[in-house]
Amino acid sequence: MRTLSTTSGLSVRRAFSLMEVLVVISIVALLMALALPAIGRARSLARQAVCQNRLHQWGLAFAAYATENSGYFPHTDGRDRCGDEEPFTLEGRADYWSGWVDVLAPLMGETPWREHGRATYPGIKTIFQCPSARLAPESLYSYKPLRNGFFSYAMNSCLELDANCWAPYGQPGGNDMPTFLDTARIRTPGRVILLFDQLLDPAKGYGGNELNRSAGRHCGSYPKAFSAHHAKPGGTLGGFILYCDYHVAWKQTVWKAEWPATPDFEAPPRDDPDWYPY
Template structure:
């Protein structure tokens, strides 16, 4: 004689409870996963900037301690910028270019370690060098690359790969990817240098962009403070990575580098050894 056993099954109420629990767990975990992803992107950005910095320091070591010129000779149509293949191309892994390096000696490099994963999707280059590192500064300070500014010795000077405050003097920063699209790859690029002859505060905050993709809609700063935790690309909020001459990378928010009350620098991040005298 066989005994039939009735199979148990989920009731509709039990199924709905399980679904509700799963939905609740997803709601709890998604923000944490999103935050973890953003943190990972910030770390990857810092890692790429460190690679770029070490490549540039190696370049300086091979060139009597001097960093790239960042200048051009309009009479001879010669350009010497840090982002050209002929400058740092040999020091970077798998550098991409905007032109064929075999036919164009001025070809620009981008992609790979030059792009922050937190930058806009169309970015081809996210970082820019401190203009006061340019070894051609004293030679061309009455013209390019300083946009015709009449510079004097009390506004800054170029530094070598062994300054007195190498752990505090910045080499690269995260700038807005403004210029483009370039060629067929439709990418946006950061500029050739940053740092103005204005106050130290202005170099970090007030000197923004109103050209390129920001034409008619200016940013509050040339530095892209929005990549890591910011909510508005135009505003100077959030955080940005900076690399230093000694090779390390640190992340700061705007209040870590400037005092908004009296519009001065905290002097935690220096543009050159002369910063304390310019305050």
């Protein structure tokens, strides 16, 4: 903008020219283009920090529970495994009353999962969900408003089963259950997965290769259930894992190249040291 002098001595300010306005707009647009990726990256890092912190909180709760219960972890399942009615089998009661989603939550000031009504499940600002977790629109877990809450974290179900996690029930290995794991039996706690962020996408079988396989039901052992939505510098996606020594680490994948990518591969081999405690 320029100031012009008239013959009467008065000063008159001239408006910006079109070219000047376009230059200013271009500069502002350039600055925004430079800033937006940085802002997006900052938000991503913030979500990663929140996810790590929530897993750390779960780790502290697991440690406190084990200390108060002679070194034993809680049961890996929850109420979803046995339905809405109070169960009468020993296995069902273990799921219903001693699932980790119920017994650990109060240690962090949260209501046990089984005490939430379908319309009052906790949301994304709670310890139950990774802030980056998203439900697919067609997911059975997104039928609002009846059920807004969901779990994005899964406890490694291999911590309770002595054999292949998905062997047919009633057959050898199908229901071998040291139901409450004695942490003293864990050979390499810094390596064994305790809690991980899981897929909640029905197109991928809720983390497995069939509908309702494991993800969304509080525990999982299918390695492809691992959700990778946290990017490291360079753009590589991965996820966070809580291990049995209670440390949290980022990992790109839990899938191993030697495993067969076939529909009948449903759980890690029994001798896998990352999934089985002993």
